[in-house]
């Protein structure tokens with residue numbers, strides 16, 4: 426199975442690294458516009474093959490899309506990341522043009538690929554990719570919920586002082602500092618509600634920390650995060666390529682689900698060989714429904730800014 430990752434920067438290269446050492450795909454192509462950059466990252470990753478013991482072939486390409494031909498999955502991480510103090514939404518002006526041209530180029534050589542959109546503002550970039558390419562909705566997956574949910578479980582594990590892998594939880598809604606919805610009500614510690622162990626005040630802080638998880642790291646690092654984002658993309662790609670049918674919160678085009686239409690937003694999805702196999706309808710309470718509608722309003726107003734790109 427072949428995966429192309431467009432954008433060999435922090436997130437793209439980390440994703441290639443995790444896909445390789447976990448043996449998720451037999452071939453990975455990294456592509457970037459910076460001369461020699463993707464080739465360099467690919468060579469560096471390949472020189473781990475004997476020490477970490479993998480057989481995936483990783484190669485790089487400077488903007489030559491013919492090398493990406495017949496990819497099963499294409500990941501789009503090209504574009505600029507935010508700097509401290511910025512929101513993801515501020516990236517739209519530059520990233521919309523990049524994402525649209527990349528999506529057009531990859532489809533020329535991999536017309537059947539499933540596209541995973543990572544560039545920010547991610548929900549709007551997923552919507553742009555869907556509208557610009559006209560692909561069926563199962564083949565456009567925005568990655569954000571997998572990462573936000575892993576951060577949510579991290580903050581819950583810190584509050585509980587228990588391992589992250591013993592914690593279950595999910596974040597739905599938009600992938601933005603104010604639009605994410607960490608579902609504290611249904612989060613659990615090995616099957617027991619986390620509210621059995623944590624006060625409402627602590628749970629509110631966990632949710633607030635989760636929502637600004639990306640901003641916190643951007644403040645610490647000077648650019649946005651890459652280890653957890655890259656690993657989260659690899660996790661999603663694994664579920665597609667190996668038809669694992671995992672339930673992962675992904676940004677997907679909604680047609681009435683969760684009361685929303687004509688928008689890409691994070692909801693629980695079954696992810697398998699066809700991409701989005703199913704949108705799972707979980708029961709939200711009235712407060713969560715209200716938060717979802719508010720989140721949709723914000724994502725929709727960002728999508729309005731795409732009119733000139735899509736015209």
Ligand SMILES: NC(=O)C1=CN([C@@H]2O[C@H](COP(=O)(O)OP(=O)(O)OC[C@H]3O[C@@H](n4cnc5c(N)ncnc54)[C@H](O)[C@@H]3O)[C@@H](O)[C@H]2O)C=CC1
Nearest residue numbers: 432434435436457458503504505506543544545547568654
């Ligand atoms: N959805 C999510 O959960 C996450 C999204 N992101 C987003 O992912 C994007 C990438 O972040 P980083 O990897 O940290 O940035 P980066 O700056 O390290 O890498 C971006 C790469 O894209 C390349 N690029 C730019 N235009 C291109 C084009 N037209 N064709 C091919 N390559 C091109 C650049 O040369 C650069 O190497 C950002 O927009 C960031 O906000 C980052 C983390 C998580």
Ligand SMILES: O=C([O-])CC(=O)C(=O)O
Nearest residue numbers: 507513545639640649650
């Ligand atoms: O924070 C950012 O800008 C990058 C991102 O989406 C994340 O790490 O969640």
